[in-house]
Amino acid sequence: MAGKKREEEREKAFYENGSKLHEKLIATCNGRPIPIRSYSCEELQRATNNFHSSRIFHTDGFKHEWYNGFFEGRMISIKEYLRHRGDDIFTDIAVSAKMSTHNNVLKLIGCYLETQIPISVYESAANGSLFDRLKVTSDQREPLSWQSRLKIAREIAHAISYLHTAFSRPIVHRDIKSGNVFLDQNDVAKLTDFSLSISIPEGETHVEADSLIGTYGFICPHYYTTWYITEKVDVYSFGSFLLELLTGQRWRELLRTTNNFYDGDPAIPVWLKGSVDSFDVEDFESARNSFAINEVVDPAILVGEEGSVVWQQLQAVLRLALICRKNNPEIRPDMVDVTKELRKIERFIL
Known part of the structure; x- marks a missing residue:
């Protein structure tokens, strides 16, 4: 039963977060939302050794933690939001997606939506902040x-x-x-x-x-x-x-x-x-x-x-x-x- 309830919670979070993100993407990208890859919990856990503390390479007070990860043969950076305000997470993801073509912006490559607070996945920031x-x-x-x-x-x-x-x-x-x-x-x-x-x-x-x-x-x-x-x-x-x-x-x-x-x-x-x-x-x-x-x-x-x-x-x-x-x-x-x-x-x- 516990597994079924957890699955239902993940599905609910996915649809709620997906709806909010889609709305923000449309508003930010002039009605032409940029497709964003969706990662699973298991994929991110494998990439970060279950979000092990040794993989953290930067923290921003009580707001974010950044992890080094390895997925499909390449290094990635994973941003976990520890707290958020309003729709700031969806603003972050939407503007990051819009700006990802610029060489001096950390490229967004996907996100995980099946939890109350989404997690973002970016290109590797190998040398940290x-x-x-x-x-x-x-x-x-x-x-x-x-x-x-x-x-x-x-x-x-x-x-x-x-x-x-x-x-x-x-x-x-x-x-x-x-x-x-x-x-x-x-x-x-x-x-x-x-x-x-x-x-x-x-x-x-x-x-x-x-x-x-x-x-x-x-x-x-x-x-x-x-x-x-x-x-x-x-x-x-x-x-x-x-x-x-x-x-x-x-x-x-x-x-x-x-x-x-x-x-x-x-x-x-x-x-x-x-x-x-x-x-x-x-x-x-x-x-x-x-x-x-x-x-x-x-x-x-x-x-x-x-x-x-x-x-x-x-x-x-x-x-x-x-x-x-x-x-x-x-x-x-x-x-x-x-x-x-x-x-x-x-x-x-x-």
Whole structure:
């Protein structure tokens, strides 16, 4: 009887989740839902050794656990949702499916719907999350070089640009951060986790949020005060993401460990003054004399990186990060221009 009841519960979950996902896919993909492979419980259990803890390669607080798996001769990544809010899981799956053709988005290859909370299956993220990679210690893999970080910044900027411009209704990610960027076996950056994503209606400049969600330090001040969501919300978050790449620190760590403050606010480092609207970013060159660039960047970046070109790149990326984090969204560039600027910096055309 217990087996029959369990089978009935799985069948009920499959139809309920399938219905919700189909509806979200139609809404997200303009009435042309993308076919998604359906995995069975037994297939995923075999792929992950029954979801053994040794297969976990990344956790995102109490929200997700990511497993390495092996299925049909290839490595895969399996995302288990530990909790969810509303239909965010179905938004994540639908937008991931829509974006899977982009080389810098983690490709969705299927999902398992026969449980109360669905499970998603993706291409392999062999080198884990960028967040974990930035935190490597001396007895682990080599730290990411500056050129690798610059390449990752450009790749993720390109993925966000595509999200904003490739569709009739621009999609805003709303949670750009190192924990939502994975690396494949060649350290190609892959954007993931579209659970907070939202579309801007055709012909509109913004959409009004029904709740304020995101990650501390990455939430746009204008969004915080107005609840208006535009593409510039992601630009602000991307500025914080650039600072993660530069400093190698999480945002909370960055604020806690920085001793130079300004304007009497103990929460803001002096070198972040450039992201405040009252500060003219054109004065950045003179303002940076109040600190040394090596006080800002991750010390691991500086190992073996010598020469004026690297210093100019570091300064240019810091300057770009501060512009992206301007309080006034009108002052921030769009992601297409950010991507172009990173290409110029990467090619040493400064």
